[in-house]
Amino acid sequence: MQINQEREQGAVIVAPVGRVDSTTSASLDDHLLKLAAAGEKAIVIDMGGVEYISSAGLRVMLSLAKRTREIKGSLALCALGESVRQVFALAGFLPLFTITATRAEAVERVGNA
DSSP: OEEEEEEETTEEEEEEEEEESTTTHHHHHHHHHHHHHTTOOEEEEEOTTEEEEOHHHHHHHHHHHHHHHHTTOEEEEEOOOHHHHHHHHHTTOGGGSEEESSHHHHHHHHHOO
């Protein structure tokens, strides 16, 4: 898995590419922990490049959501592919996140939160 990062309109955009599973989720979690430690409060996770997410990946997303709430930040996920969206739906996670179709919408949502 590759992790790309950009900044747009005050939001940090993290875009993992590949599989987010038990082998790769620790590196994504570490990357996101560093953002939280740096005080980032507006975070967008662009899931457009994620072809698969496992329960380990879901734990990373849930942990990030919890940390973001604790620091009164805002988090949005965007561009979930159908298979990734199904995993979130089956796990009952869709209501726990702000999910948008596009990166631009996600950036706007975290900027207005």
